[in-house]
Amino acid sequence: MATIQRTTQKVFYYARNVIRDVAPQAIFRRRLAGRLEQARLSDEAVRQRLNDYNKLHDTFSPSPDAVRIDSLPSTRSMYYYDLKEFARYFDAGLRLDLEFGDVIEVPKVPSFVKDRPIRADNDNAVLMKFNKFRHFYMPVDTVAFADKLPAVVWRGDLNNPLRTRFLDAVRDLPFCDAGSHKPNAPAKYSKPFLSIAQHLRYRYIVSLEGNDVATNLKWIMNSNSLCLMPPPTYETWFRESQLEANVHYVPLDPDFADLAEKISYFERHPAAAERIVLAANAHCRKFSNQRDEQAISLLVLYKYFVLSGQLEPYPELWRFIGG
Known part of the structure; x- marks a missing residue:
């Protein structure tokens, strides 16, 4: 909207x-x-x-x-x-x-x-x-990492098996607000629409490739939230191939079985999360x-x-x- x-x-x-x-x-x-x-x-x-x-x-x-x-x-x-x-x-x-x-x-x-x-x-x-x-819409995020909701969020179209696999993997995780806001989404995956500003209330935002690159990757990395995603397989002007796991983003396994462990770790080590956020922000500034x-x-x-x-x-x- x-x-x-x-x-x-x-x-x-x-x-x-x-x-x-x-x-x-x-x-x-x-x-x-x-x-x-x-x-x-x-x-x-x-x-x-x-x-x-x-x-x-x-x-x-x-x-x-x-x-x-x-x-x-x-x-x-x-x-x-x-x-x-x-x-x-x-x-x-x-x-x-x-x-x-x-x-x-x-x-x-x-x-x-x-x-x-x-x-x-x-x-x-x-x-x-x-x-x-x-x-390349990258709005300013004024909410500090520590002040965000200690939870994971994702919204998107189910145009890739990867996205459906993610929703199946996190369905029962209480700290995940993940689903599709699209009208054609099956009921078990359906969730209300969230604006970018509403996404940015969360500490952890998942980025998943769709038809090609993930559209939300740039604004997530420009924010004070932590980006979690499988290693990218496509690149654009944003140079996704130059992004380093555990430096610019938190890598996720293909089956997403490691998500709960990763969130638990960063909740106990917020400084580590904030270091990754700062590196992601620095990558975004290269395009400003x-x-x-x-x-x-x-x-x-x-x-x-x-x-x-x-x-x-x-x-x-x-x-x-x-x-």
């Missing part, structure tokens, strides 16, 4: 992007050289993230299905606007392959995606910060520098267009990218 503040933010998101779309696009293209020069002066962390999101090394040719920048599909409007925000700085005739929506396999050709499986051979999945209005976020987004696109033979590299910038 959207709050007035969230609805206002959504209206502003669309208004800002519509204005960008109707403005003369040549204005943005004239700014590209300056933006790339600024990006070249970024630090090592920016370079590492760029080459993590875009792991491509070899030259390639866009597929016959590649689309021009001025013909990007707009059916998924937030994906369209998130890509166009940075693609508009490049020549309108440049072509790219892309897959909007939840991606569970690595594309056969280098393509821009929101997410990809965490595995060694996922280079063709080039990550962009897609659907960021939904996935808008200058870096914009530089990386442009560089991910630039590297793709150079390797696809559509742009000649600027020598100094290319040296920065290559390290």
Whole structure:
């Protein structure tokens, strides 16, 4: 259920992007050289993230299905606007392959995606910060860990066997408030809807992957609550593959039989829980520098267009990218 503040933010998101779309696009293209020069002066962390999101090394040719920048599909409007925000700085005739929506396999050709499986051979999945209005909503949490309810909470759609297995495992645990708020959920799993603010009243919040990544992971890790989850199998711009068990989150066994033991431990050792919360918060802060976020987004696109033979590299910038 959207709050007035969230609805206002959504209206502003669309208004800002519509204005960008109707403005003369040549204005943005004239700014590209300056933006790339600024990006070249970024630090090592920016370079590492760029080459993590875009792991491509070899030259390639866009597929016959590649689309021009001025013909990007707009059916998924937030994906369209998130890509166009940075693609508009490049020549309108440049072509790219892309897959909007939840991606569970690595594309056969280098393509821009929101997410990809965490595995060694996922280079063709080039990550962009897609659907960021939904996935990178990280509200401020003002309630200290010690002041929260000493209990576990989870809500979500039962779109993954993992989630049903979790609910079966915790059904009889008195300290767990877990279930699905969806109308189609079986009665034994049904629970009332909880807002993010209501989730944040709890000390422990479980994050479970659904169709791909868990949408709630970012706002949990940005909060003062402790995140518990099985190790992630998909990653996005949030770099889930870089999260360390017992450093950024508390790992759970596939059968969730260890949940009660883990909660008991952290209730007896709250300082250990708070150390993990602080590390999770620090990971989230890496995505709060808008200058870096914009530089990386442009560089991910630039590297793709150079390797696809559509742009000649600027020598100094290319040296920065290559390290």
